[in-house]
Structure formats: C-alpha cells, structure tokens
Amino acid sequence: MQSETTKKIMIYIKKYWFLVMISIVFAAVSVVTTLYLPILTGDAIDCMISRGKVDFALLKPIFEKMLIVLSTTGLSQWLMNVCNNRITYLVMREIRNDAFDKIQSLPLKYLDGHPSGDIVSRVIADVDQFADGLLLGFTQAFTSVLTIVGTLVFMLRLNVWITLVVVLVTPLSFFVAAFIAKRTHRMFRKQSEIRGEQTAFIDEMIGNQRVVQAYSYEEKAVQRFDDINERLEKCSLQATFFSSTVNPATRFVNNLVYAGVGVVGAFIVLRGGISVGQLSCFLSYANQYTKPFNEISGVITELQNAIACAARIFALIDEEAQTPDAETPVKPESIRGQVDFDNVSFSYVPEQPLIRNLNLSVKPGQRVAIVGPTGCGKTTLINLLMRFYDVNEGRILIDGTDIYKMTRGDLRTSFGMVLQDTWIKDGTIHDNISMGKPDAGREEVIAAAKATHAHSFIRRLPNGYDTVVKEDGDSLSQGQKQLLSITRIMLSKPVMLILDEATSSIDTRTEIRIQRAFAKLMVGRTSFIVAHRLSTIENADIILVMKDGNIIEQGNHESLMAAGGFYSELYNSQYS
Numbered sequence: 001m002q003s004e005t006t007k008k009i010m011i012y013i014k015k016y017w018f019l020v021m022i023s024i025v026f027a028a029v030s031v032v033t034t035l036y037l038p039i040l041t042g043d044a045i046d047c048m049i050s051r052g053k054v055d056f057a058l059l060k061p062i063f064e065k066m067l068i069v070l071s072t073t074g075l076s077q078w079l080m081n082v083c084n085n086r087i088t089y090l091v092m093r094e095i096r097n098d099a100f101d102k103i104q105s106l107p108l109k110y111l112d113g114h115p116s117g118d119i120v121s122r123v124i125a126d127v128d129q130f131a132d133g134l135l136l137g138f139t140q141a142f143t144s145v146l147t148i149v150g151t152l153v154f155m156l157r158l159n160v161w162i163t164l165v166v167v168l169v170t171p172l173s174f175f176v177a178a179f180i181a182k183r184t185h186r187m188f189r190k191q192s193e194i195r196g197e198q199t200a201f202i203d204e205m206i207g208n209q210r211v212v213q214a215y216s217y218e219e220k221a222v223q224r225f226d227d228i229n230e231r232l233e234k235c236s237l238q239a240t241f242f243s244s245t246v247n248p249a250t251r252f253v254n255n256l257v258y259a260g261v262g263v264v265g266a267f268i269v270l271r272g273g274i275s276v277g278q279l280s281c282f283l284s285y286a287n288q289y290t291k292p293f294n295e296i297s298g299v300i301t302e303l304q305n306a307i308a309c310a311a312r313i314f315a316l317i318d319e320e321a322q323t324p325d326a327e328t329p330v331k332p333e334s335i336r337g338q339v340d341f342d343n344v345s346f347s348y349v350p351e352q353p354l355i356r357n358l359n360l361s362v363k364p365g366q367r368v369a370i371v372g373p374t375g376c377g378k379t380t381l382i383n384l385l386m387r388f389y390d391v392n393e394g395r396i397l398i399d400g401t402d403i404y405k406m407t408r409g410d411l412r413t414s415f416g417m418v419l420q421d422t423w424i425k426d427g428t429i430h431d432n433i434s435m436g437k438p439d440a441g442r443e444e445v446i447a448a449a450k451a452t453h454a455h456s457f458i459r460r461l462p463n464g465y466d467t468v469v470k471e472d473g474d475s476l477s478q479g480q481k482q483l484l485s486i487t488r489i490m491l492s493k494p495v496m497l498i499l500d501e502a503t504s505s506i507d508t509r510t511e512i513r514i515q516r517a518f519a520k521l522m523v524g525r526t527s528f529i530v531a532h533r534l535s536t537i538e539n540a541d542i543i544l545v546m547k548d549g550n551i552i553e554q555g556n557h558e559s560l561m562a563a564g565g566f567y568s569e570l571y572n573s574q575y576s
Contacts, residue, residue: 376546
C-alpha cells in the first residue's frame with residue numbers, strides 16, 4: 001500500500017522536475033558550503049598555536065572566507081525552501097483539482113453511500129496533512145542525502161580510520177527508524193479514517209441542528225462525539241508515541257558515533273596523524289553526518305501521517321467514475337418529447353429488486369403523474385430517466401433514441417427539474433434564478449418570477465434581485481427557496497418537465513396560483529409529476545400507480561376512480 005501510494009505521489013512530483021532539479025542544485029550548494037565551514041574553522045584553530053602565538057595574518061582571510069561561506073549557505077537554503085514550497089503547493093493544488101473533478105464524475109451511488117463530511121475531510125484536511133508532510137520531506141530529503149554523501153567525501157580526505165568508525169556504527173539508525181516506521185503506518189491510517197468519521201458527524205449535526213434540538217438529541221449527539229473523539233485520541237496517542245521513539249533511539253546511536261570519533265581521533269592526534277584543528281573538523285563532520293539521520297527520524301511521524309492521508313485521497317481519485325458517454329454520441333436536432341421505457345429493470349442493491357420489466361410509452365406533450373406509497377419507486381423512475389442511475393436491464397428512449405447514446409449534458413438539458421429538496425447556491429437572487437439560462441436579462445428574470453408569484457417576496461428583500469443569499473439560503477423560508485427553484489424552470493422553459501413534489505413547501509393559496517402557471521408551462525411539453533397530494537394531479541393525461549417497483553394501474557383520474565382499485569383507495573384515504 002505504501003509503495004503504491006509513493007509511486008502515485010512521484011507521478012505528481014515528476015511534472016515539476018525542473019523545480020526539483022533547481023532545488024537539488026541549491027541543496028548541493030548549501031551542503032558544500034556547510035561542509036567547507038568546519039575546514040575553515042580547523043584552519044583557524046591551527047593558527048592559534050598557544051597563548052601569545054596567534055597568526056593574525058592568516059586568520060584575517062580565513063574569517064573573510066567564513067563570512068562569504070555563511071552568506072552563501074543562508075541564501076541557497078532560502079532559495080531551496082522557495083522551490084520546495086512551490087513544488088508542494090503546486091502538487092497540492094493539482095491533487096485537489098483531480099479530487100474535485102472526480103467528485104463531479106462519480107456515480108450518485110458512491111456519493112449516496114459515503115458521508116459527505118468524510119469526502120470533505122479527504123479533499124481538505126487530508127490534503128493539508130499530506131502537504132505538511134511532503135514539504136517537510138522535501139526540505140529534509142535533498143539536504144540530508146547530500147550532507148551524508150558530502151560528509152563522507154570530506155572525512156575520507158582527512159582520515160580513513162576515523163571515517164570507518166562513523167560508517168560502521170551509523171547504519172543502526174536506519175534499522176531502528178525502519179523497524180518503527182513499518183508499525184506506525186497502520187496507526188496513522190486509522191487516525192486519518194477516524195478523523196474523517198468525526199468530520200462527517202460534525203457536518204451531519206451542524207446541517208441538521210434544528211432537528212437535533214427539536215428532538216432534544218443534544219446529549220446523545222455529545223455522547224456520540226465524545227466516543228469518536230476518544231477513539232481518535234487513543235489512536236493518535238498510539239501513533240505519535242511509537243513514532244516519537246524513533247528520534248531518541250537514533251540520537252543514542254549518533255552519540256555513540258560522536259564518542260567513537262572523539263576517542264579514536266584523540267589517539268591519532270597523540271601519534272601525530274592529524275592536528276588538533278583537524279580533529280575538531282572531524283568532530284564537526286561526525287555531528288553533521290549523524291544530524292541528517294536525526295532529522296529523517298524526526299520527520300518520520302509526519303511522513304507516515306502524510307502517506308496515510310495521501311492513500312485516502314488517492315482512494316477517492318481512483319474510484320471508478322460513472323459510465324462514460326458514448327464515443328460518438330447522438331445529438332438530436334430537436335426533441336419532441338416521446339419517452340419510452342422498454343423492459344426496464346433496476347435495483348439499488350442486487351439482493352433487493354425494485355423495478356422489474358417496466359414498460360411505458362409517453363407521447364409528446366402528455367402530462368404523466370406518478371403516484372404510490374413511499375418507497376414504491378417513483379423517484380427512482382426519475383433518477384433513471386435523468387441518468388442519475390443507470391438501468392440494470394432494458395432501455396429508455398427519447399424520440400426513439402436510446403438515452404445511453406446521448407451525452408448526459410444533452411439529455412439533462414432537455415429536462416427542467418424541480419425537486420422537493422431545494423438547493424440555493426451562494427450568490428444573488430438573480431444568479432440563482434438564471435442558473436439554467438445564464439445570459440438571461442433582468443426583464444426576463446422578473447417576468448419568470450412574476451409568473452411563479454416569487455416577484456412579490458423578492459421585491460421585499462433588502463436589495464431585491466441583487467440580494468446576496470448564502471449557500472442553502474438560510475435567510476429564506478423553505479417555501480421561498482422552492483419558489484426560486486420553480487422560477488428557474490419557468491425562465492429556462494425546457495422541452496420536458498420533471499416536478500417531484502414541486503409545491504410541497506408552499507401554502508395552499510400560492511400553490512393554486514403556481515399550479516395555474518405550471519399548467520401554462522406544461523402545454524405542449526412532456527411532463528412527469530411525482531405527487532403525494534392526489535388533488536394536484538387530477539388533470540394529468542396519464543396517472544401511473546406504482547407499488548413495489550411495478551405499475552399496477554394506469555389511466556386518467558376518472559377511469560381509475562371508476563375502477564375502484566388501489567388508486568381509488570389512496571385518493572379516498574386522503575379525504576376520509
């Protein structure tokens with residue numbers, strides 16, 4: 001799992017290879033100048049032979065070189081960090097774009113089966129965690145590797161035996177770090193999953209706070225949150241505890257290296273093999289050689305967390321998208337509105353069949369009402385017609401063309417849809433109404449609002465049609481939001497209409513007016529009306545009575561009432 005995730009990360013980084021190469025160059029300059037400084041320090045020490053015997057003539061150019069080296073080191077490190085930041089945030093931007101693009105192409109089955117808060121957590125929190133780890137990894141990786149290699153070269157030039165002491169003991173740090181890292185990845189992955197669960201729960205509670213308070217669910221909500229929070233705490237503590245043991249363990253090994261260099265170097269100085277200045281230079285190199293191991297072990301916690309978060313992001317990006325449109329789609333020149341269901345079967349869960357062998361023919365301009373008890377398949381029929389879900393068997397045709405041969409865009413543009421659950425986007429009233437017809441002028445928008453009787457309440461808003469409403473339109477009543485949704489359809493005037501409980505949140509007086517407006521709008525347009533209040537669909541050309549996914553009765557209001565069947569029972573039950 002880790003290796004696969006790492007490969008995917010490298011694919012994103014590979015696109016910015018030029019910045020990576022520049023960063024490596026600056027890292028190399030930084031390492032070389034950093035390693036050259038101990039040599040200058042050693043030379044300066046050797047210029048101070050004893051009290052009163054200091055060669056100031058040689059010290060002056062050494063100090064000048066040290067100043068230049070320090071300035072070069074600081075500048076190269078700053079430029080390297082600029083490049084690393086650029087790479088990290090370019091990668092993060094691209095991953096977020098890919099994740100959001102995938103959300104747009106995911107089938108509704110996936111979105112219905114996963115909490116929205118968990119998906120949000122992956123795109124926002126997990127990408128942020130991944131970016132932190134990636135930035136830290138970039139900053140440490142280049143300099144650490146180059147420092148290790150460069151230090152070895154400089155030490156070998158000074159003395160082979162002391163270098164062997166360093167090289168033989170230091171690899172223990174790698175074994176310790178690798179041993180612990182393998183065991184902490186699983187813990188960080190679990191931590192990321194629980195964090196997603198927590199985000200989903202918070203999103204659910206905030207979005208439904210009215211219901212929570214109405215049913216006095218606050219204490220139970222707090223208890224559930226405490227449970228999730230407690231699990232997150234335990235998982236986070238375990239992951240952090242085990243990963244935090246890496247740094248002390250590697251520091252212990254590195255201190256052994258430093259002590260070994262000091263002891264062996266002292267014996268070599270006594271024998272005249274190296275000078276005191278060279279020994280101080282060696283001790284500095286030993287410290288610099290082991291420092292990258294400490295830094296690498298220190299960032300293992302962040303890297304493990306980053307890889308775990310990246311795995312969740314890539315799991316979303318790699319999800320199978322909805323069935324693609326046909327390679328050579330059919331684009332009807334004009335749609336009349338003939339709709340046919342040919343032996344259609346569908347189920348959300350394979351073990352629970354819902355719609356079986358459905359056959360239906362709707363002529364252009366007909367008003368089709370779909371009624372039946374809750375869960376009988378009314379809305380499912382609309383989902384299949386709009387290709388929100390794909391049929392398991394059979395075909396759906398519009399004007400004789402299989403909808404799977406059309407693009408989803410062309411299909412859905414042919415329909416105007418008003419749902420029971422309204423959606424208002426962040427923007428002005430005008431923007432919300434003109435969603436289906438972005439180029440509509442103010443006069444057209446006002447005319448549509450007057451037709452739906454929304455103009456009166458819009459006019460009373462602080463800035464009329466320029467009033468800004470937030471996402472979900474919390475400043476508006478449910479009825480007002482539904483009026484805006486209906487006005488969108490009135491403005492765009494599509495070829496076919498789908499009204500799924502379109503007036504469920506509107507008062508009776510306004511509903512009567514809107515029904516009249518709909519009656520005018522539906523003239524000549526094929527219309528599908530899902531309704532629970534049967535009084536609103538008495539004038540429909542065809543009434544489909546559904547039960548358990550099947551059409552059990554079909555006809556107009558008079559014929560169905562005369563038959564005295566299931567429709568008659570439903571109708572009479574509303575007035576009994």
